[in-house]
Amino acid sequence: xxxxxxxxxxxxxxxxxxxxxxxxxxxxxxxxxxxxxxxxxxxxxxxxxxxxxxxxxxxxxxxxxxxxxxxxxxxxxxxxxxxxxxxxxxxxxxxxxxxxxxxxxxxxxxxxxxxxxxxxxxxxxxxxxxxxxxxxxxxxxxxxxxxxxxxxxxxxxxxxxxxxxxxxxxxxxxxxxxxxxxxxxxxxxxxxxxxxxxxxxxxxxxxxxxxxxxxxxxxxxxxxxxxxxxxxxxxxxxxxxxxxxxxxxxxxxxxxxxxxxxxxxxx
Amino acid sequence: xxxxxxxxxxxxxxxxxxxxxxxxxxxxxxxxxxxxxxxxxxxxxxxxxxxxxxxxxxxxxxxxxxxxxxxxxxxxxxxxxxxxxxxxxxxxxxxxxxxxxxxxxxxxxxxxxxxxxxxxxxxxxxxxxxxxxxxxxxxxxxxxxxxxxxxxxxxxxxxxxxxxxxxxxxxxxxxxxxxxxxxxxxxxxxxxxxxxxxxxxxxxxxxxxxxxxxxxxxxxxxxxxxxxxxxxxxxxxxxxxxxxxxxxxxxxxxxxxxxxxxxxxxxxxxxxxxxxxxxxxxxxxxxxxxxxxxxxxxxxxxxxxxxxxxxxxxxxxxxxxxxxxxxxxxxxxxxxxxxxxxxxxxxxxxxxxxxx
Numbered sequence: 001x002x003x004x005x006x007x008x009x010x011x012x013x014x015x016x017x018x019x020x021x022x023x024x025x026x027x028x029x030x031x032x033x034x035x036x037x038x039x040x041x042x043x044x045x046x047x048x049x050x051x052x053x054x055x056x057x058x059x060x061x062x063x064x065x066x067x068x069x070x071x072x073x074x075x076x077x078x079x080x081x082x083x084x085x086x087x088x089x090x091x092x093x094x095x096x097x098x099x100x101x102x103x104x105x106x107x108x109x110x111x112x113x114x115x116x117x118x119x120x121x122x123x124x125x126x127x128x129x130x131x132x133x134x135x136x137x138x139x140x141x142x143x144x145x146x147x148x149x150x151x152x153x154x155x156x157x158x159x160x161x162x163x164x165x166x167x168x169x170x171x172x173x174x175x176x177x178x179x180x181x182x183x184x185x186x187x188x189x190x191x192x193x194x195x196x197x198x199x200x201x202x203x204x205x206x207x208x209x210x211x212x213x214x215x216x217x218x219x220x221x222x223x224x225x226x227x228x229x230x231x232x233x234x235x236x237x238x239x240x241x242x243x244x245x246x247x248x249x250x251x252x253x254x255x256x257x258x259x260x261x262x263x264x265x266x267x
Numbered sequence: 268x269x270x271x272x273x274x275x276x277x278x279x280x281x282x283x284x285x286x287x288x289x290x291x292x293x294x295x296x297x298x299x300x301x302x303x304x305x306x307x308x309x310x311x312x313x314x315x316x317x318x319x320x321x322x323x324x325x326x327x328x329x330x331x332x333x334x335x336x337x338x339x340x341x342x343x344x345x346x347x348x349x350x351x352x353x354x355x356x357x358x359x360x361x362x363x364x365x366x367x368x369x370x371x372x373x374x375x376x377x378x379x380x381x382x383x384x385x386x387x388x389x390x391x392x393x394x395x396x397x398x399x400x401x402x403x404x405x406x407x408x409x410x411x412x413x414x415x416x417x418x419x420x421x422x423x424x425x426x427x428x429x430x431x432x433x434x435x436x437x438x439x440x441x442x443x444x445x446x447x448x449x450x451x452x453x454x455x456x457x458x459x460x461x462x463x464x465x466x467x468x469x470x471x472x473x474x475x476x477x478x479x480x481x482x483x484x485x486x487x488x489x490x491x492x493x494x495x496x497x498x499x500x501x502x503x504x505x506x507x508x509x510x511x512x513x514x515x516x517x518x519x520x521x522x523x524x525x526x527x528x529x530x531x532x533x534x535x536x537x538x539x540x541x542x543x544x545x546x547x548x549x550x551x552x553x554x555x556x557x558x559x560x561x562x563x564x565x566x567x568x569x570x571x572x573x574x575x576x577x578x579x580x581x582x583x584x585x586x587x588x589x590x591x592x593x594x595x596x597x598x599x600x601x602x603x604x605x606x607x608x609x610x611x612x613x614x615x616x617x618x619x620x621x622x623x
Binding site for chain 1: 324325326345346347348351352353355357359361362363372373376377420421424
């Protein structure tokens with residue numbers, strides 16, 4: 001029997017459009033990954049398989065420094081933003097709806113909507129005055145900036161998880177003599193944990209990948225991996241950069257896969 | 268104050284919303300529930316029964332009025348400070364804990380010693396016959412088993428009162444019947460006061476020591492199952508509990524003249540005058556030959572076979588419709604035909620008069 005319900009796959013040009021979009025999305029990335037294993041320096045010609053670019057990048061002290069700095073910033077930013085986001089998500093879901101709730105959502109998600117360059121310039125001016133006043137030049141500015149713009153990325157999966165949770169469970173815990181704090185620790189938190197981990201990974205990946213705000217906020221000698229790569233690419237494109245990109249890509253794929261496994265609905 | 272009262276509500280009012288749009292889910296309800304009693308709050312959805320239960324559990328605070336437990340005012344105590352436990356309609360089992368950990372939860376929160384918790388959990392598992400399931404995740408259990416875990420979890424801390432919020436509504440018919448008996452057994456064995464909320468009148472009649480019938484935020488009648496069924500105080504109660512025939516008539520001289528012109532002797536007619544409603548249960552209507560002495564003439568409209576019973580729909584002279592429930596004979600044939608003329612009479616003492 002013919003299924004007459006609407007199906008997008010029967011629209012004219014569906015297959016061609018889908019193939020084109022996938023090529024546009026993934027062909028450049030595929031070429032980059034291939035290039036990182038290419039024996040020659042040109043992306044155009046294959047000159048045999050090699051891991052030497054990875055070795056070269058690994059041995060480069062600038063790359064090492066930038067990587068460590070990126071990981072430190074991303075880890076701290078992920079932890080801080082997830083803590084803030086968890087508190088915000090609980091505060092916005094575990095209470096009666098209030099006037100101005102939508103406004104609060106917008107405030108929390110502000111970094112998703114305000115153009116990044118605006119935030120970057122604002123932070124540059126703001127931090128500059130603090131630098132003058134205190135003389136502090138350390139990584140704290142980058143960590144603070146990253147923590148702030150990562151909040152919505154951590155907030156969204158945590159809030160989704162909280163909203164999907166049966167409120168009766170917390171009522172039941174209270175009924176069984178659990179104080180509000182114990183209810184949170186023994187029931188809400190364990191059930192929320194997959195959401196928190198997912199939010200933390202999303203925040204980590206977002207921080208790891210940031211260029212615009214980092215460029216504006218960083219002091220001299222504070223290159224993260226992306227800003228270092230940008231600086232290198234301006235001079236000459238080396239397959240070493242492809243290799244670093246491939247590693248970053250692999251790391252992101254692993255984290256995002258874990259993210260999807262954790263946020264998947266159990267049915 | 269009598270000492271056998273477990274829970275008392277005094278002029279409890281619960282309004283939701285504010286100003287003109289406020290809805291009074293409970294409107295000045297006062298009730299006393301005795302110790303070791305199986306008490307049922309019965310009514311249609313929106314009658315306030317669940318709201319009253321939530322006030323007793325502490326999930327809501329009354330807009331005005333008081334809730335007392337063992338004579339002590341607990342109106343403003345949070346739920347975790349009340350020696351009262353709840354079996355939720357959705358069971359609300361903790362999905363991240365095993366069956367045994369679910370049952371132990373309340374005892375752990377009370378800070379009981381480990382050895383005592385282990386012993387109590389074992390006893391509870393035996394009580395609800397789930398010894399083999401102790402280590403399972405609750406999601407691996409059937410609906411009936413989850414129900415038993417919810418019961419065991421609520422009973423484990425030995426509350427003074429157990430609240431049950433329509434706990435059987437998610438079960439299929441056979442399991443529900445089984446659980447009704449099971450609940451009654453548990454209540455008798457533990458001697459804990461059970462307050463059971465349901466909209467199912469059959470459930471209420473079979474399990475309860477006393478029933479409060481509620482409607483529109485008010486208590487309509489409180490009494491034992493037999494009292495509620497045989498002596499409903501008003502039309503709502505008579506209509507909500509079981510099936511009923513309502514016949515309008517005029518009272519006078521200790522008798523009632525029905526709209527059809529027939530005169531019947533009815534309990535409660537003495538000393539009444541004016542318009543009344545006569546209530547008679549279908550199973551209390553007896554059929555006889557047409558024209559037999561002291562019968563009301565009627566015509567058989569239709570017959571509906573229900574297995575144990577046959578429902579005979581009748582029409583009186585003036586067009587008033589009635590139902591008689593007849594026990595089906597072994598052959599299944601009631602021996603009646605559509606359109607047949609019959610005489611009907613009420614079983615002695617079965618018909619009652621309600622004020623209009």
